[in-house]
Amino acid sequence: MEPNRRRILDLLRVRDRTVGEIAEHFSLSQPAISKHLRVLREAGLVEVHKHAQQHRYHLRAEPLAEVDHWLEPYRQFWSEKLDALEQYLDEEE
Amino acid sequence: MEPNRRRILDLLRVRDRTVGEIAEHFSLSQPAISKHLRVLREAGLVEVHKHAQQHRYHLRAEPLAEVDHWLEPYRQFWSEKLDALEQYLDEEE
DNA sequence: ATTTTATTTTACCGTTTGGTTATATAACTT
DNA sequence: AAGTTATATAACCAAACGGTAAAATAAAAT
Secondary structure, eight states, X not given: OOXXXXXXXXXXXXXXXXXXXXXXXSSSOHHHHHHHXXXXXXXXXXXXXXXXXXXXXXXXXXXXXHHHHHHHXXXXXHHHHHHHHHHHHHHHO | OOHHHHHHHHHHHHSXXXXXXXXXXXXXXHHHHHHHHHHHHXXXXXXXXXXXXXXXXXXXXXXHHHHXXXXXXXXXXXXXXXHHHHHHHHHHO
8 A cells, every 4th residue: 555645544543633634744735645545435444524624534544454354364474484483483492 | 365365375275286286276467477476475374396397386464463453352342242232132031 | 499378668648646835724922 | 896815726737656568588398
């Protein structure tokens, strides 16, 4: 995923935020942030609640579960390496 | 990640494969596969071992651990939902 | 030596991406 | 009503992307 978008999600993980609050954390223009938020919205990763002019964005992490599931069978690959290391260290002593 | 690339990794998870073997599973041209393999190679996700003309590709899943770690703090978001569902179901009986 | 097989690289092309500035929209403030 | 504030959309652009077909490379087979 695009790194700026990942950072936006990281911010929303802490708490809901308005567009302006998000934009403060970047050196991008506000419209650039709005564009990223649109992409995230269309991916179902955030939702908006409008209070007057302020649009407050909220994290909806569920779609990430898909990535998590894809990753699932790969996890053994790096845990195998760790196991091998552990075993090696055990044999060392 | 690009879906074809994800599929290539899925194939390599099962066993090492040559370029031709991989290409069989796609309706893309063989050079297209080579290009994807190059991207994966540069990302450290695969490595090649050359036996004569055959280039055999091998999965190196470690860089995926980075994604896995990024995902880590998000997991609670969907497990929270599951917990809420469980609780609801418990109260039902 | 020539041809065949396996793969990569190059040159090209249309589409998508991530950014910008300028403009539009909408609600609050004065 | 006029101005300000918050956000979104439009128009534009260069770079990256994902594909192709054609050419280059390299080893094996004949």
